[in-house]
Amino acid sequence: MKYLDEFRDAAIVQRQAALLHRITTRPWTIMEICGGQTHAILRFGIDEILPPSMTLIHGPGCPVCVTPASLIDQAAFLSNLPGVVLCTYGDMLRVPGGKDDLQSAKARGGDVRMVYSPLDAVELAQWEPDCEVVFFAVGFETTIPGTALAILRAKHRGLRNFSVLSAHVRVLPALQVILQEPACRVQGLLAAGHVCTVTGCGEYEPLAREFKIPVAVTGFEPVDILDGIIECVRQLEQGTAQVVNRYARSVRAAGNPVAQALVHEVFEPVDMEWRGLPEIPEGGFKLRNTFQEFDAAAKFAIPGMTLAKVSECIAGAILQGIKKPGECPAFGHPCTPLNPLGAPMVSSEGACAAYYRYRPQLVEIATQEHRRGE
Amino acid sequence: MGSSDSLGGSCPVPLMRSEQVLAAHGGGGKLTADLLTRIFRPHFSNPLLDQEHDGAVFSAPASRLAFTADGYVVQPLFFPGGNIGTLAIHGTANDLAMCGARPMYFSACFVLEEGLSLQVLEQVVESMGQAARAIGVQIVAGDTKVVERSHGTGLHLAMSGIGAIEHSLAIEPSSVRGEDVVILSGDIGRHGIAVLAARQQLDFQGALPSDCAPLYAPVAALLEAGIEIHCLRDLTRGGLAAAIVEIAGKAGLAIEIDERLIPVAPAVRGACELLGLDPVHVACEGRFIVFVPPSNVEQALAVLHSQSVSADARVIGRVAAGSAGQTTRITPVGSRRMLDLPTGEQLPRIC
Amino acid sequence: MCLAIPGKVIELQGEHSLERVGRIDFNGILRDVSVACTPEVKVGDYVLVHAGFSLSIVDEAEALALLATFADEVVHELSPESPT
Numbered sequence: 001m002k003y004l005d006e007f008r009d010a011a012i013v014q015r016q017a018a019l020l021h022r023i024t025t026r027p028w029t030i031m032e033i034c035g036g037q038t039h040a041i042l043r044f045g046i047d048e049i050l051p052p053s054m055t056l057i058h059g060p061g062c063p064v065c066v067t068p069a070s071l072i073d074q075a076a077f078l079s080n081l082p083g084v085v086l087c088t089y090g091d092m093l094r095v096p097g098g099k100d101d102l103q104s105a106k107a108r109g110g111d112v113r114m115v116y117s118p119l120d121a122v123e124l125a126q127w128e129p130d131c132e133v134v135f136f137a138v139g140f141e142t143t144i145p146g147t148a149l150a151i152l153r154a155k156h157r158g159l160r161n162f163s164v165l166s167a168h169v170r171v172l173p174a175l176q177v178i179l180q181e182p183a184c185r186v187q188g189l190l191a192a193g194h195v196c197t198v199t200g201c202g203e204y205e206p207l208a209r210e211f212k213i214p215v216a217v218t219g220f221e222p223v224d225i226l227d228g229i230i231e232c233v234r235q236l237e238q239g240t241a242q243v244v245n246r247y248a249r250s251v252r253a254a255g256n257p258v259a260q261a262l263v264h265e266v267f268e269p270v271d272m273e274w275r276g277l278p279e280i281p282e283g284g285f286k287l288r289n290t291f292q293e294f295d296a297a298a299k300f301a302i303p304g305m306t307l308a309k310v311s312e313c314i315a316g317a318i319l320q321g322i323k324k325p326g327e328c329p330a331f332g333h334p335c336t337p338l339n340p341l342g343a344p345m346v347s348s349e350g351a352c353a354a355y356y357r358y359r360p361q362l363v364e365i366a367t368q369e370h371r372r373g374e
Numbered sequence: 375m376g377s378s379d380s381l382g383g384s385c386p387v388p389l390m391r392s393e394q395v396l397a398a399h400g401g402g403g404k405l406t407a408d409l410l411t412r413i414f415r416p417h418f419s420n421p422l423l424d425q426e427h428d429g430a431v432f433s434a435p436a437s438r439l440a441f442t443a444d445g446y447v448v449q450p451l452f453f454p455g456g457n458i459g460t461l462a463i464h465g466t467a468n469d470l471a472m473c474g475a476r477p478m479y480f481s482a483c484f485v486l487e488e489g490l491s492l493q494v495l496e497q498v499v500e501s502m503g504q505a506a507r508a509i510g511v512q513i514v515a516g517d518t519k520v521v522e523r524s525h526g527t528g529l530h531l532a533m534s535g536i537g538a539i540e541h542s543l544a545i546e547p548s549s550v551r552g553e554d555v556v557i558l559s560g561d562i563g564r565h566g567i568a569v570l571a572a573r574q575q576l577d578f579q580g581a582l583p584s585d586c587a588p589l590y591a592p593v594a595a596l597l598e599a600g601i602e603i604h605c606l607r608d609l610t611r612g613g614l615a616a617a618i619v620e621i622a623g624k625a626g627l628a629i630e631i632d633e634r635l636i637p638v639a640p641a642v643r644g645a646c647e648l649l650g651l652d653p654v655h656v657a658c659e660g661r662f663i664v665f666v667p668p669s670n671v672e673q674a675l676a677v678l679h680s681q682s683v684s685a686d687a688r689v690i691g692r693v694a695a696g697s698a699g700q701t702t703r704i705t706p707v708g709s710r711r712m713l714d715l716p717t718g719e720q721l722p723r724i725c
Numbered sequence: 726m727c728l729a730i731p732g733k734v735i736e737l738q739g740e741h742s743l744e745r746v747g748r749i750d751f752n753g754i755l756r757d758v759s760v761a762c763t764p765e766v767k768v769g770d771y772v773l774v775h776a777g778f779s780l781s782i783v784d785e786a787e788a789l790a791l792l793a794t795f796a797d798e799v800v801h802e803l804s805p806e807s808p809t
Binding site for chain 3: 001002003004006007009012015016019034036089116117118119120139140142143145146149152153156192194195197198220223224227246248249250251252256258259262
Binding site for chain 2: 001004008009010013014042043044045046048049090116120222357
């Protein structure tokens with residue numbers, strides 16, 4: 001497939017790995033922000049061809065993982081209301097909320113339907129005027145333009161039976177919270193290439209300056225990821241801290257102004273709870289008042305959801321890169337992909353879930369320790 | 375076929391033609407008989423079934439038999455390349471074929487929801503009859519029950535099948551040996567993508583038809599050529615990965631497959647990339663893997679290539695050094711990763 | 726977080742910008758997506774598609790440039806990179 005296969009070329013990857021080994025003289029710690037990048041790293045075994053001294057930390061860039069548990073409960077609640085069709089992305093179905101999850105709500109008779117795009121939810125609302133279609137809008141800046149488009153399309157078509165439950169989150173404020181943490185060990189960043197396709201690269205400049213870390217705007221294929229890592233290491237070795245766009249085939253410096261304008265028209269930043277992290281100032285998006293009729297939170301009387309805190313889960317420390325999944329006392333016992341305690345075990349992009357799948361020896365160690373009663 | 379409902383409810387309304395399945399169709403009375411006569415018997419007709427006995431009586435076709443059972447609940451009922459009926463016939467036949475058994479006698483139990491269109495039912499039944507006849511299988515027993523309408527497809531199938539083993543090999547995971555080579559019969563992932571494509575909400579075109587197909591012909595050809603078959607496994611739910619992981623576990627051996635050698639049709643690849651699915655986890659319904667010793671590989675490939683359903687067979691891996699049950703994949707960039715089972719249903723990803 | 730893949734635009738439809746749709750070919754799989762965020766797109770372009778809409782038009786020259794960086798054995802070490 002064009003623009004995919006060339007960036008999975010084994011010969012290029014070998015050369016990149018060799019170069020990286022040559023230029024790395026110190027044990028650097030680099031964070032890849034995006035869950036999609038984590039997925040690619042694990043899927044293609046990139047972590048195993050890096051210099052052994054290098055540490056990769058999996059960042060919080062998994063919107064599925066960081067969606068507040070209370071919002072999942074709200075979505076499940078809505079799906080059980082008569083006449084409501086709750087449309088959601090596939091990977092949200094299994095994510096546990098505080099008390100409920102969408103898959104269980106569906107099993108109990110809630111109308112939960114998987115869609116590939118929010119625009120499909122709008123079509124559904126158009127073709128089934130007797131249904132109240134609610135779209136559970138999860139995702140980072142990459143995904144928000146789609147939700148904005150859906151709302152604007154619904155408005156343009158005069159639909160009265162379409163609304164959005166917004167769980168949209170913003171990467172940069174969360175990054176700032178993570179990097180501000182004194183124990184944070186991140187020395188270089190692979191910025192999420194698809195987020196930057198929308199937002200551009202400029203907003204990383206203050207971050208690079210303030211924390212003195214190089215930022216490589218990076219793509220998602222093996223060649224891209226190694227390229228981003230090489231860029232970070234180059235800069236770390238020579239002591240610079242600049243933002244460099246290494247995904248220029250998709251990312252323009254200013255991003256996508258049309259998409260930005262659409263988002264700006266429909267949404268505004270709001271303080272937002274992230275699962276596993278402290279509340280992030282301006283860490284989320286909500287619909288502007290002018291679009292209240294499309295805001296499920298305004299349209300439906302959703303009871304407040306209180307959460308019991310799960311004390312064993314160290315999701316915060318995982319997302320900040322302070323601890324690795326294998327170091328969590330609950331890893332493997334009882335926390336597993338089928339019984340997740342927190343965000344990073346929930347989605348297959350989450351660091352803990354990825355470790356669980358690809359590092360069976362860690363699971364084995366956890367099992368043994370559990371048996372020894374440690 | 376058909377037995378009376380224990381409640382013994384009989385419909386007081388005179389027999390009438392209905393276009394839909396009614397509760398009374400499962401009642402064992404006139405409407406049930408009507409269903410049998412109109413739909414099931416014409417399409418399934420064979421000497422054993424036509425006797426209309428409570429059970430089919432026949433001599434054992436061989437001294438060793440294989441017996442399998444399977445349920446079919448696919449949604450939607452019809453998809454490019456097949457329907458629940460063809461899936462049921464081929465799936466059951468293939469379970470037997472994977473034991474090295476010639477599929478012969480099947481039972482088919484239908485659980486229907488009130489309101490199911492009789493035309494739909496007849497289409498499914500007709501497909502089953504055709505598929506069964508094409509591979510020499512007779513449907514000799516069965517049942518029909520009707521349940522209340524719900525949100526489902528309206529039609530669920532429970533099958534069982536008996537096959538004749540006409541060789542003396544032990545075709546099972548414990549026969550796999552440390553040098554064995556894994557041959558895959560063809561490209562993967564067609565069925566899963568075909569079914570996803572048929573589910574309206576994903577709304578994409580160009581998906582290839584399901585690979586749903588009977589597999590005994592290539593197995594019989596391998597047996598006839600004297601190939602030393604150690605193990606066979608058809609790829610169904612969980613795809614190639616599930617088959618490899620299961621066999622490695624049961625055989626107590628390590629297996630390594632090379633992704634670079636696994637054929638994936640371009641459109642299946644496109645759909646998997648679009649939806650974030652891994653082809654090795656996507657269901658197939660007309661593909662299998664076979665474990666043979668290295669000395670048999672060339673001949674096995676020649677035999678498989680002579681059969682249309684396995685014309686694209688190729689070596690994709692081997693039993694490797696490693697701990698029992700360990701499964702490894704060589705990635706497109708040449709690194710090694712654990713080959714794992716998918717967690718539950720394959721759901722398209724956003725991230 | 727953002728599964729987006731490149732596909733070829735084979736057809737464009739719709740007058741109003743919000744309703745403009747492109748038929749995209751992903752290796753034989755065809756899917757209609759909104760191209761409202763890439764109004765300058767033309768038939769024959771490759772677009773990056775995420776969740777049913779286009780994010781950007783793929784820049785072929787930049788793609789080739791990245792690949793060319795690693796095209797031969799002699800890879801320049803620590804050459805200064807120009808910032809964005």
